[in-house]
Amino acid sequence: MPPKKAQGKKKEEDLDALLADLKLKDAKKAASKKPEATPKKKANSSEFPETWATKAEIDALIAQKAAQKEWPTEQTKPEPIVPVDVLYKGKKFPVGEVSDHPGDFNTFRTSSAEKKQKDRNFEKELEEARRTAEVHRTARQWLQSWVKPGYKMQYIAETTENKVRELILADGLNGGIGFPMGCSLNECAAHYSPNPGDTRVLKTDDVVKFDIGIHTNGRIIDSAWTMCWNDRYLPLLNTVKEATNVGLKTAGIDVRLCDIGEAIQEVMEAGEIELNGKTHKIRCVRNLCGHNIERYRIHGGKSVPIVKSDDQTKMEENEFFAIETFGTTGKGYVEESGDCSHYAKIHNAPAVNFPVAKDRHLLNFITEKFGTLPFCRRYLDRLGENKHIVSLKHLVDADVVQAYPPLVDVMGSYTAQFEHTFVLRPTCKEILSRGEDY
């Protein structure tokens, strides 16, 4: 999940934004004249259930599972049902992809006794992160095995989120969903998750970015990938995947953020894709970036640019980062647009005395259930807060809650994203969310 885009725009970006806005409005006008496309496959009621588990049903399932005496000793297939705590009981969770920190100045780390000791001191936090990463891999690979055009976006999101809750034995702020599942489509690069009642259906020619966040005690794993069912988009997906991998490779202790952005841009902009007989240069979405991750804070304050910049800030020992890169056939700049689904209480938000009791109630509810973790309107609904729109707006207007509206490039463009979470251990770099899939 990328940070909210910078508030202060440069002049060039202002003009670009204005142009993009005009184009967007034109495109919207044009689009509104066409009748809405219908999915090729009609949903069949048994294959595409219209309802999904309620909170009470999931809680009951979790309680039932937790109480169960005999579990399979291996994860079940195709649907994983064994919580990772059961699978790894008495064992360490799988270690992510480990590599040395880049740079001659870091070579001492692999053999330093002091760094090795620091690494051991970090073990508890690493185990939390690895536990979470194992849930991420299991849930997402299951999603990859069944998701296809014809499904409603809301069904995809809720089914996957409920699977995450089962596998991690969700337990309030001790562990569970780390942020709303991103399902951003086509020109939308990030921050789209269906709101209650969203009827949008995944289509054959869609490019979808699945961005999943899970946490254990606030230690969040943030990782995303892109899927398509029309091979014409594969050059875009492959380029973005490669750009993210270069970013991950370049990252390390005392590496400057600007150097990572430059390496990413070079790979991204070498990419091309042909669509409808026209060759597009792939561009970086220059106002999206990766970020460091702190406990219960998905955006810790450092940004990892995906284009050349002058940010000399360095990555530091024991920091967690998510590197995410976005490639596009559009103009390479996203704007806020459309129905907002993602929200989060602002870290260090000012104490505001809300005169309306319902507003105070909603704020307390958000603090209790999510703390500063991002949530979406569906999560309020499933917990019984289904009349929240007005109060939520009040909290946003008072700068106590931040809204994260969908971020879109120009209409008709296609964007792709790949993202991994890694940690800068004292002795090495560990890509926690790495899997066989990406």
Ligand SMILES: [Co+2]
């Ligand atoms: Co992210």
